[in-house]
Each structure stands twice: as C-alpha cells, then as structure tokens.
Amino acid sequence: MTEVNTNFFYKNNSENYILESNDKFLLWLEKRSKEQGYNPIMNNKDLQSFINDLTIGYENRYSEVYFDYIENILDSDPIKIPKKLDCIQIMDLIKYVYNLALLNCDYREDISMDKIEIMHKIDLKLREILLQLTALSILYSKNTSPERGYLRTKKFIEEFNEYVPNLNLSTIEIDKIMNMDYIDDFNSKIIQKNINLGGK
Secondary structure: OOHHHHHHHHHOOOOOOOHHHOHHHHHHHHHHHHHHOOOOOOOHHHHHHHHHHHHHHHHHHOOHHHHHHHHHHHHHOHHHOOOOOOOOOHHHHHHHOOOHHHHHOOOOOOOOHHHHHHHHHHHHHHHHHHHHHHHHHHHHOOOOOHHHHHHHHHHHHHHHHHHOOOOOOOOHHHHHHHHHHOOHHHHHHHHHHHHHOOOO
16 A cells, blocks of 8 residues: 555544544444343443553554564465464453453343333344444554554454354445455455455
C-alpha cells in the first residue's frame, strides 16, 4: 500500500469502535432499554474495555514479530513455513479477556423467567455488535500496518466464529474497507499471505 493510500485508509476511519461517540450504537442500546427493559450486564466503560482488551489480545496473539517471521520465510523458502507458531493460544486469549460472560451469554440469573429469552436474544445481538466493532478496532490499529491489521482481523473473525457457538461474524465490512484502497500488487500479496497464514 502506498503512503497516499495508507493516509487515506486512516483518514476514513470512522472510529465506530469508540462507543461513547458511536451514536448508532448508543441509540440502539437506548431503544432496547426503553422498549424492552434491557439492562446490559456491563456498563459502557466495561463494554469498551471488552473491545480494547480483545484488540490488544490479538495484537499479541499475532504479533509484529510473528508477521516479521512469516514474511521473512516467504521471501526465502515458502515450503518451510510452519502451520503454527508459538503465539498466544486462543483459550489463553479468552481467559485474558476478563468479560468472559459476554462471550458465553450464559450468565443472567437476576431476572424473571419470562424475560430471560428476550434478554438473551439482545445479549447475543450485543455480543455480535461488539465483536464486529472489535474487528474494526484491530483493523485500524496504528500499532501495525493496514496490511497486517487486515490479516490479523481476518484471523480474529475466523477463530471467533469457530470458538463461539452460534456466532457468524462477517468479513464483508473489512473487505469493503480494504478494497477501497487496493492496488493490484497489494491485493495479490495480501491474498498470498492470507493463504500461507491458513486463511480461507
């Protein structure tokens, strides 16, 4: 990605993963509260911490050193690329995120039975929204390059869809964001790296 494209990439970051300024999210949450009496298990500060912790967790799971290693191997002998490196294991990452309850959505004991089903459905939707916003947070992190942020985000979505039951996170938004700035050479390199990282 050229310097111009990189600047354009970050300039167009809407920062929707910052909840206090995400009006669409705040209105959605307010509407659930007013119309259905929904009360999230965590306040907005803790919900933001959930996003931040997962972002940091994935920057450690697929670190810059990890990508340096992969890219150096690719430049010399692709056949020698190991299928897995000594990166943070997914279950260790889940334990690292202290708000595990939000991932399982299996923790409501303080409400009557007639509301449990309604609340649980909203919990699941909230979880999906926060994880999709986490994907954007990982993608736009300035602790890395857009290329590596994209690959890291793809792994996040792939692994959480595999780990969390009934979760179906989408790559449509991040693909659309990246395709806005693609050049043919960059597109080709990203596809090849994704294949070698075990992407689908």
